[in-house]
Amino acid sequence: MNLSVLDEQKFHYCCQLLVQQSQQLKDGWCWETVTSSDEGYLKKIIVRTVVIGSRLMWNHESSRTSSSFHQKQEDQMCETENLNAEADGDDEDDGLCTFSESRSLVLQYEYHIVYSYSYSTPVLYFRAFSLEGRSVSLEDMWRSVHPSLRLSLQKNRLSTISLQEHPLLGQPFFMLHPCRTEEFMRPVLQDQLRPMNYVLVWLSVVGPLVGLDVPLKYSTQLHLPG
Amino acid sequence: MADDKDVLRDVWFGRIPTCFTLNQDEVTEREAEPYYLLLPRVSYLTLVTDKVKKHFLKVMKADDVEEMWFEYEGTPLKWHYPIGVLFDFHASNTVLPWSITVHFKNFPDRDLLHCPSSSVVEAHFMSCIKEADALKHKGQVINDMQKKDHKQLWMGLQNDKFDQFWAMNRKLMECSTEEGGFRYIPFRIYQTMIERPFIQKLFRPVSPEGTVHSLGDLLKEVYPAALPSDGKQKHFQVVIHGIEPLLETPLQWLSEHLSHPDNFLHICITPVPSD
Numbered sequence: 001m002n003l004s005v006l007d008e009q010k011f012h013y014c015c016q017l018l019v020q021q022s023q024q025l026k027d028g029w030c031w032e033t034v035t036s037s038d039e040g041y042l043k044k045i046i047v048r049t050v051v052i053g054s055r056l057m058w059n060h061e062s063s064r065t066s067s068s069f070h071q072k073q074e075d076q077m078c079e080t081e082n083l084n085a086e087a088d089g090d091d092e093d094d095g096l097c098t099f100s101e102s103r104s105l106v107l108q109y110e111y112h113i114v115y116s117y118s119y120s121t122p123v124l125y126f127r128a129f130s131l132e133g134r135s136v137s138l139e140d141m142w143r144s145v146h147p148s149l150r151l152s153l154q155k156n157r158l159s160t161i162s163l164q165e166h167p168l169l170g171q172p173f174f175m176l177h178p179c180r181t182e183e184f185m186r187p188v189l190q191d192q193l194r195p196m197n198y199v200l201v202w203l204s205v206v207g208p209l210v211g212l213d214v215p216l217k218y219s220t221q222l223h224l225p226g
Numbered sequence: 227m228a229d230d231k232d233v234l235r236d237v238w239f240g241r242i243p244t245c246f247t248l249n250q251d252e253v254t255e256r257e258a259e260p261y262y263l264l265l266p267r268v269s270y271l272t273l274v275t276d277k278v279k280k281h282f283l284k285v286m287k288a289d290d291v292e293e294m295w296f297e298y299e300g301t302p303l304k305w306h307y308p309i310g311v312l313f314d315f316h317a318s319n320t321v322l323p324w325s326i327t328v329h330f331k332n333f334p335d336r337d338l339l340h341c342p343s344s345s346v347v348e349a350h351f352m353s354c355i356k357e358a359d360a361l362k363h364k365g366q367v368i369n370d371m372q373k374k375d376h377k378q379l380w381m382g383l384q385n386d387k388f389d390q391f392w393a394m395n396r397k398l399m400e401c402s403t404e405e406g407g408f409r410y411i412p413f414r415i416y417q418t419m420i421e422r423p424f425i426q427k428l429f430r431p432v433s434p435e436g437t438v439h440s441l442g443d444l445l446k447e448v449y450p451a452a453l454p455s456d457g458k459q460k461h462f463q464v465v466i467h468g469i470e471p472l473l474e475t476p477l478q479w480l481s482e483h484l485s486h487p488d489n490f491l492h493i494c495i496t497p498v499p500s501d
Contacts, residue, residue: 035421117428118357118412135335162349163339165306170423172339177353 005182006198011115011122014199015042018218021200025217032112034168041168042113042199048211049104106131111212113199114167121181122199124206125166125173138163141174161210176206233483237467238388240267242313243323246278249297252330254285262323266386267310267467268487270351271296271303272341273384282328290330295338297327302337306350308486314465314494315416348380351488355379358412358489359398361428367398383487391487398489399482406438407431407478412485415449417495425449431478441480441493442473452495465494 006014015031019042022029033040112125128136141161164175181202188201204214241264248258261281265274272294279294296303298316303326307315317324333340341347359368368376375394382391401408408431415425427448431439445452445464453473454460463470466484477491485491 037420037422117426118360138340162353164350164353165304165339165423167424167426168422171336 005120006122007120008115008117011199014197015113017197018042018200021218025215027215039168041115044111044212046109046111046212047106048109049106107136109211112166112173113203116178119178119181121178121185122202123178124176124203124210125164126210126212127173138174174210176210230483234392235388237484238268240310240467241265242267242309245323245325246275246328247325248282249327249329252286253290255287256285258282258285265309267308267313269309269383269386270305270347271309271312272305273344273347274309278328282330286330292331293333293340293342295329295333297329298325302334304338305341305347306339308488308492310467310486311416311492311494314468315496318463318465318468318494318496319499344384348384351380351383352376354488354490355398361410361412362398362401362408362489364409367400371397379487395487395489405432406436408481411444411477411481411491412489413444413481413491413493415493415495417449417452419451429477431476431481439477440473441471441475441477444477445473449495460498462495463498465496466491
């Protein structure tokens with residue numbers, strides 16, 4: 001079996017395991033099915049505060065290192081009901097908020113992991129809304145990418161994040177382009193000594209680029225069977 | 227083979243007579259006349275409507291103008307689908323010219339992708355070609371091309387230059403004779419029964435036993451509802467570029483000749499008109 005290629009069945013299996021782990025860790029991932037179809041996708045909703053400076057905006061969460069702290073502070077859920085929980089949880093935050101003219105904004109981020117038949121890889125789709133329901137533009141989305149990553153990503157702008165149609169929902173989402181995925185996943189998965197969850201490993205690489213952290217606990221938990 | 231080359235030309239030069247009308251809720255300084263245009267089937271709405279925009283801006287105040295978008299009978303039109311696909315899917319079997327409503331306000335950003343410039347169309351177009359080649363040749367052909375070759379594909383489409391485009395696209399349509407076709411056929415099926423934008427799966431042009439797959443075989447596998455059941459009346463039309471190809475047509479041939487410039491075979495399933 002070619003380990004670096006992910007077929008649909010394997011994708012579903014990896015997702016199933018990820019959801020199980022996520023439930024134990026209360027990390028908020030769930031599986032959504034598409035009406036009248038056997039297909040679906042992984043979904044997670046996060047509400048978090050981002051700071052918009054005059055020219056700068058990044059999220060506080062990604063600058064933190066402690067994942068347990070992260071767990072407590074970040075309000076993660078698959079239901080959209082108690083969205084306001086995080087709204088005022090960020091006031092006395094870390095020392096990053098030093099711009100006098102900056103203001104913080106509460107955004108609801110929605111992340112989807114969808115299987116791509118064409119590339120045989122998972123693809124990360126995401127969108128963000130203000131609590132009034134206004135969608136965030138591509139420009140603002142770029143500002144929310146961590147400054148240390150932004151420059152290197154933007155050099156290759158069109159091949160990294162772009163606005164695309166969600167292949168299952170037909171709505172506009174930001175997408176991290178998958179055409180390099182197989183390349184960077186190959187060495188990881190050729191390590192046959194430790195069985196790894198492809199989707200989890202992949203997510204831990206691409207997630208942090210767009211403010212989606214994968215707690216270390218996923219890897220310190222028991223590994224997947226077989 | 228000479229005949230087959232003519233097919234490529236016919237597909238490329240397909241046009242749809244269209245009448246653009248300004249949405250009546252837009253504020254204008256004087257009455258806006260409709261604007262008529264022959265739209266290339268293989269192009270994209272936002273790429274060929276500069277004249278439409280200019281025409282309507284003449285009667286509007288600059289303050290009232292936001293991003294332009296199009297609608298047909300209440301449905302916002304997705305610019306990132308080829309024009310011919312939009313017409314076949316939403317408006318086939320209607321009277322020509324195709325009547326499109328133009329909007330400059332209330333951009334439906336939960337339905338449509340923003341298209342601030344033609345570079346966005348270019349990025350979309352190239353990403354489709356890339357994806358199609360990932361299916362056909364594991365991306366090897368497109369990755370072996372140089373940047374100027376990619377540009378040639380795009381410029382060919384943008385400037386409606388058939389020869390310029392096909393001089394390069396030819397390479398993307400090559401396949402080894404021993405395999406009898408592409409690795410997988412890049413296709414998308416548009417339909418109204420399942421709530422999703424299109425169906426896209428992996429499907430090979432030839433079966434493991436060496437049988438050539440036809441359009442009918444593809445539908446039987448991924449969307450059987452489109453096919454008439456034995457002895458029953460036909461409920462759906464299977465439309466590519468405004469025509470109904472025979473279901474026996476080999477899929478590989480269709481992929482090489484009836485694909486859009488984005489290298490996908492776009493197949494529309496629409497109800498048979500009742501009259």
